[in-house]
Amino acid sequence: xxxxxxxxxxxxxxxxxxxxxxxxxxxxxxxxxxxxxxxxxxxxxxxxxxxxxxxxxxxxxxxxxxxxxxxxxxxxxxxxxxxxxxxxxxxxxxxxxxxxxxxxxxxxxxxxxxxxxxxxxxxxxxxxxxxxxxxxxxxxxxxxxxxxxxxxxxxxxxxxxxxxxxxxxxxxxxxxxxxxxxxxxxxxxxxxxxxxxxxxxxxxxxxxxxxxxxxxxxxxxxxxxxxxxxxxxxxxxxxxxxxxxxxxxxxxxxxxxxxxxxxxxxxxxxxxxxxxxxxxxxxxxxxxxxxxxxxxxxxxxxxxxxxxxxxxxxxxxxxxxxxxxxxxxxxxxxxxxxxxxxxxxxxxxxxxxxxxxxxxxxxxxxxxxxxxxxxxxxxxxxxxxxxxxxxxxxxxxxxxxxxxxxxxxxxxxxxxxxxxxxxxxxxxxxxxxxxxxxxxxxxxxxxxxxxxxxxxxxxxxxxxxxxx
Amino acid sequence: xxxxxxxxxxxxxxxxxxxxxxxxxxxxxxxxxxxxxxxxxxxxxxxxxxxxxxxxxxxxxxxxxxxxxxxxxxxxxxxxxxxxxxxxxxxxxxxxxxxxxxxxxxxxxxxxxxxxxxxxxxx
Ligand SMILES: C[S@@+](CC[C@H](N)C(=O)[O-])C[C@H]1O[C@@H](n2cnc3c(N)ncnc32)[C@H](O)[C@@H]1O
Ligand SMILES: [Zn+2]
Numbered sequence: 001x002x003x004x005x006x007x008x009x010x011x012x013x014x015x016x017x018x019x020x021x022x023x024x025x026x027x028x029x030x031x032x033x034x035x036x037x038x039x040x041x042x043x044x045x046x047x048x049x050x051x052x053x054x055x056x057x058x059x060x061x062x063x064x065x066x067x068x069x070x071x072x073x074x075x076x077x078x079x080x081x082x083x084x085x086x087x088x089x090x091x092x093x094x095x096x097x098x099x100x101x102x103x104x105x106x107x108x109x110x111x112x113x114x115x116x117x118x119x120x121x122x123x124x125x126x127x128x129x130x131x132x133x134x135x136x137x138x139x140x141x142x143x144x145x146x147x148x149x150x151x152x153x154x155x156x157x158x159x160x161x162x163x164x165x166x167x168x169x170x171x172x173x174x175x176x177x178x179x180x181x182x183x184x185x186x187x188x189x190x191x192x193x194x195x196x197x198x199x200x201x202x203x204x205x206x207x208x209x210x211x212x213x214x215x216x217x218x219x220x221x222x223x224x225x226x227x228x229x230x231x232x233x234x235x236x237x238x239x240x241x242x243x244x245x246x247x248x249x250x251x252x253x254x255x256x257x258x259x260x261x262x263x264x265x266x267x268x269x270x271x272x273x274x275x276x277x278x279x280x281x282x283x284x285x286x287x288x289x290x291x292x293x294x295x296x297x298x299x300x301x302x303x304x305x306x307x308x309x310x311x312x313x314x315x316x317x318x319x320x321x322x323x324x325x326x327x328x329x330x331x332x333x334x335x336x337x338x339x340x341x342x343x344x345x346x347x348x349x350x351x352x353x354x355x356x357x358x359x360x361x362x363x364x365x366x367x368x369x370x371x372x373x374x375x376x377x378x379x380x381x382x383x384x385x386x387x388x389x390x391x392x393x394x395x396x397x398x399x400x401x402x403x404x405x406x407x408x409x410x411x412x413x414x415x416x417x418x419x420x421x422x423x424x425x426x427x428x429x430x431x432x433x434x435x436x437x438x439x440x441x442x443x444x445x446x447x448x449x450x451x452x453x454x455x456x457x458x459x460x461x462x463x464x465x466x467x468x
Numbered sequence: 469x470x471x472x473x474x475x476x477x478x479x480x481x482x483x484x485x486x487x488x489x490x491x492x493x494x495x496x497x498x499x500x501x502x503x504x505x506x507x508x509x510x511x512x513x514x515x516x517x518x519x520x521x522x523x524x525x526x527x528x529x530x531x532x533x534x535x536x537x538x539x540x541x542x543x544x545x546x547x548x549x550x551x552x553x554x555x556x557x558x559x560x561x562x563x564x565x566x567x568x569x570x571x572x573x574x575x576x577x578x579x580x581x582x583x584x585x586x587x588x589x590x591x
Binding site: 217218220241243245247249252253257258259262272273274275276277278279280281284285286287288289291292311312342 | 469470474476477478480481502504509510513514556578583590
């Protein structure tokens with residue numbers, strides 16, 4: 001099978017492979033990753049993958065947010081000697097460019113600047129390829145690229161060019177296409193949006209979430225904690241039809257007659273794909289039946305900026321007070337303010353478990369639930385997600401976004417069952433007994449405000465969870 | 469917004485209101501018609517989810533009589549176009565929806581329905 005070199009953008013390493021695999025699935029492209037763990041390590045800036053045809057590499061580069069560029073792969077090596085040896089064997093792949101093709105030769109790297117003199121030296125070492133076409137630095141027909149991979153030098157200061165040539169591995173190929181989906185990050189920039197709030201999700205992450213949902217024309221997607229609608233813009237941009245709900249209608253409306261979410265979607269040309277917005281508590285929801293949606297994508301309330309709440313009271317009212325409330329609601333005077341029901345806190349670990357059961361009910365078979373879960377990195381164990389799973393729901397991706405003293409995980413769960421399940425009861429689950437594992441995200445809010453002091457002495461500046 | 473596709477999926481969810489709680493009855497509505505993209509694939513896929521009689525009756529109530537009383541076997545283009553219009557292009561911007569069973573009124577303001585329950589209505 002032909003091999004292609006993927007160069008990743010230097011961001012969100014843990015999201016690279018889930019995105020590649022999701023978009024492969026969405027577009028019906030079979031993506032074969034390298035079989036050995038080292039070559040498949042998502043922390044490395046480039047990866048050699050197998051695809052059926054060149055067009056597939058181009059399609060991936062047009063939809064994956066984390067692809068910087070894709071190349072036809074010719075060779076790799078731990079030294080230039082190895083690289084050249086392998087490249088000679090790839091001659092059938094590049095022989096067609098020998099005769100009469102204008103070209104440009106680039107020597108680049110990640111995390112490092114290669115001195116001009118050595119770049120020139122490297123380029124000359126490829127002279128055996130015998131390209132007869134003219135060198136064109138502006139508009140060449142092909143770009144040949146030599147990519148030296150250096151270890152991540154983040155957080156260390158070094159003298160310019162120090163360690164030059166001490167790369168981990170070097171790769172060689174022909175540029176096919178630069179990743180054009182990255183332009184969407186600027187398009188969906190929150191600060192340029194007609195409507196946003198302090199819970200809005202940053203552009204790049206909301207695009208990555210949208211790709212995890214497999215958003216495309218005709219898909220029906222639901223956000224039960226809609227807020228200011230951040231995930232609805234990229235998903236509707238990719239063609240999906242969106243329904244959103246929130247316990248607090250003001251989050252979706254903002255000020256003005258036209259709801260804020262609709263104003264923002266109008267700016268992106270997708271207002272007609274925002275099917276509806278509704279105000280309700282997801283734990284008391286009015287959905288008539290299940291198996292409605294292709295995906296549920298959401299940023300649940302963690303309790304820091306936008307607290308998790310649900311209808312009800314912390315302490316039940318005595319009966320006489322309940323009766324008073326009832327009479328008041330039933331016989332309200334015309335000048336009364338709209339009724340605002342009382343709410344009580346909603347523990348995050350309950351919420352997460354409820355969300356999975358709700359997903360199983362509301363998703364079509366094979367549908368996806370994509371959501372964030374905050375967690376204390378030091379305490380985090382894989383079991384956290386598995387403690388909240390239920391039959392018929394399977395974790396297919398779990399990507400950490402690391403902020404140092406805390407992190408959050410983007411979880412993608414697929415509904416694997418064809419069975420019909422009843423709607424969730426949302427009964428508060430019985431207290432977790434002392435022997436069972438307590439998920440790290442339990443009582444997250446308290447830990448957040450203590451700056452996770454019990455585990456680390458780091459000072460936490462109280463930055464927003466959704467918009468760090 | 470409130471489009472009929474959504475209306476067809478919402479039932480009254482007040483405590484103990486489990487039968488005859490659908491469809492919610494529109495009242496004092498202000499309508500707007502807005503164009504939406506035609507996607508026959510989506511419509512075909514959605515048909516099995518619809519409560520057909522409720523949809524036909526509600527459309528009629530809002531002044532659209534283009535849908536047949538029985539769901540047709542053959543989904544021709546004309547039928548799908550009419551279905552598209554009814555499901556996705558009629559927007560109820562103001563008014564309310566009333567539960568036929570318990571009488572709960574769900575108000576609609578600027579196209580967003582308030583489906584919150586009062587304290588005595590939750591289980
Ligand atoms: C983290 S914010 C979501 C932000 C959203 N992604 C955005 O772009 O603004 C969580 C939202 O959940 C809502 N919420 C909290 N508890 C809820 C509940 N029980 N049912 C529905 N929505 C709830 C809050 O009003 C808040 O808007
Ligand atoms: Zn009712």
